[in-house]
Amino acid sequence: MNKKALITGITGQDGAYLAEFLLGKGYEVHGIKRRTSLFNTDRIDHLYQDPHEKHVRFILHHGDMTDSSSLVRIIQQVQPDEIYNLAAQSHVAVSFEEPEYTADSDAIGTLRLLEAIRILGLEKKTRFYQASTSELYGKVQEIPQSETTPFYPRSPYGVAKLYAYWITVNYRESYGMYACNGILFNHESPIRGETFVTRKITRALARIKLGMQECLYLGNMNAKRDWGHAKDYVRMQWMMLQQEEAEDFVIATGVQYSVRDFVTIAAKEVGIEITWQGEGVNETGIDQKGKVIVRVDPRYFRPAEVETLLGNPTKAKEKLGWVPKISFEELVAEMMREDLNSAEKYTLIKQQGYKAYDYKE
Ligand code: NDP
Numbered sequence: 410m411n412k413k414a415l416i417t418g419i420t421g422q423d424g425a426y427l428a429e430f431l432l433g434k435g436y437e438v439h440g441i442k443r444r445t446s447l448f449n450t451d452r453i454d455h456l457y458q459d460p461h462e463k464h465v466r467f468i469l470h471h472g473d474m475t476d477s478s479s480l481v482r483i484i485q486q487v488q489p490d491e492i493y494n495l496a497a498q499s500h501v502a503v504s505f506e507e508p509e510y511t512a513d514s515d516a517i518g519t520l521r522l523l524e525a526i527r528i529l530g531l532e533k534k535t536r537f538y539q540a541s542t543s544e545l546y547g548k549v550q551e552i553p554q555s556e557t558t559p560f561y562p563r564s565p566y567g568v569a570k571l572y573a574y575w576i577t578v579n580y581r582e583s584y585g586m587y588a589c590n591g592i593l594f595n596h597e598s599p600i601r602g603e604t605f606v607t608r609k610i611t612r613a614l615a616r617i618k619l620g621m622q623e624c625l626y627l628g629n630m631n632a633k634r635d636w637g638h639a640k641d642y643v644r645m646q647w648m649m650l651q652q653e654e655a656e657d658f659v660i661a662t663g664v665q666y667s668v669r670d671f672v673t674i675a676a677k678e679v680g681i682e683i684t685w686q687g688e689g690v691n692e693t694g695i696d697q698k699g700k701v702i703v704r705v706d707p708r709y710f711r712p713a714e715v716e717t718l719l720g721n722p723t724k725a726k727e728k729l730g731w732v733p734k735i736s737f738e739e740l741v742a743e744m745m746r747e748d749l750n751s752a753e754k755y756t757l758i759k760q761q762g763y764k765a766y767d768y769k770e
């Protein structure tokens with residue numbers, strides 16, 4: 410019998426990579442997808458299997474983290490061996506604009522899943538992974554951050570995830586469930602959402618390179634992050650559910666760069682040398698022809714900022730033998746290459762008089 414995994418947030422960056430990874434391990438993979446007016450399955454289309462065929466191992470269910478009835482129904486039907494709770498309103502800046510919804514989906518949504526497991530009597534069968542985050546550290550109390558560093562979240566997103574973290578620990582301790590938190594630092598890829606800073610940068614630089622856009626507008630250029638590749642991080646999510654005992658782990662590279670560094674390194678990949686001038690809201694990035702291609706727009710500043718994050722992944726290395734396989738430079742190069750390809754493809758399609766619906770101007 411194949412093991413069954415249920416992934417919430419399967420249409421997201423991690424959901425797509427994890428589904429692919431688990432299918433490769435022979436799992437039957439079930440995913441929860443919320444109703445949207447368009448398909449919104451771009452990241453998982455290559456995994457789709459016609460439900461009319463025999464031996465289908467990839468199955469989608471309609472459900473929502475804010476709707477207990479759907480979660481209970483799906484878990485009852487699937488009887489999963491493992492649940493990966495990746496669904497979330499995951500954008501920190503947006504959480505300031507939609508704080509209540511963020512709490513409902515990210516905090517209470519996690520409680521709904523844990524309660525569903527309990528109500529259905531699956532505490533001993535179903536293992537639970539919670540997508541916790543380095544945003545829990547927020548205003549950092551220690552450098553680098555490990556499993557024992559105190560939390561100090563700085564956004565409605567971080568606070569919602571703090572609840573989700575502790576309710577996962579609480580259900581483990583109260584009901585003997587195998588439930589654990591992966592405290593993951595930022596991880597990126599060519600399928601990262603377009604409004605997170607890395608993807609925003611690689612997408613814009615590709616367009617600037619091809620003359621499709623003049624300038625890239627960013628917020629806090631000094632913010633520092635510990636950026637890894639999503640493929641390395643989903644492998645770790647699975648590893649965390651294969652242990653004898655459930656434990657929480659920090660997953661990070663242990664190296665940090667600023668947003669400015671990211672822009673400089675990504676630009677080099679496409680042959681653009683950036684010189685930085687000015688500071689704060691007046692900072693600009695100038696290319697070798699003297700053209701300003703990066704400006705600061707205070708619209709992208711957050712009401713409270715997380716200035717610096719740097720993870721200490723020693724526990725994951727020592728206990729699970731996990732080390733990231735993809736370097737920062739390889740990550741940036743891959744993202745840059747993919748965004749350049751998409752922009753080139755879009756230009757060609759447009760030149761032929763067609764519309765490319767999957768590319769946003
Ligand atoms: P994405 O934003 O790419 O994906 C989020 C997923 O959650 C999407 O499938 C989205 O669906 C789904 N979702 C959002 N709200 C609901 C809802 N109410 N009901 C059902 N599904 C919903 O995030 P990532 O893949 O990058 O991250 C995965 C998880 O890991 C998230 O919980 C995130 O907070 C957490 N995390 C991410 C890190 C990172 O650097 N990527 C680091 C640490 C933690 P839709 O496609 O319809 O929007």
Ligand code: GDR
Binds near residue numbers: 593627714716
């Ligand atoms: P983050 O990622 O908030 O760390 O959350 P994001 O890429 O949005 O921001 C990283 C840093 O870059 C600064 N920044 C900008 N950010 C965005 N989005 N757009 C800009 O124009 C811009 N300019 C500067 C931000 O201020 C910030 O300091 C991500 C998400 O995936 C979360 O779900 C996850 O939990 C954490 O990573 C770990």
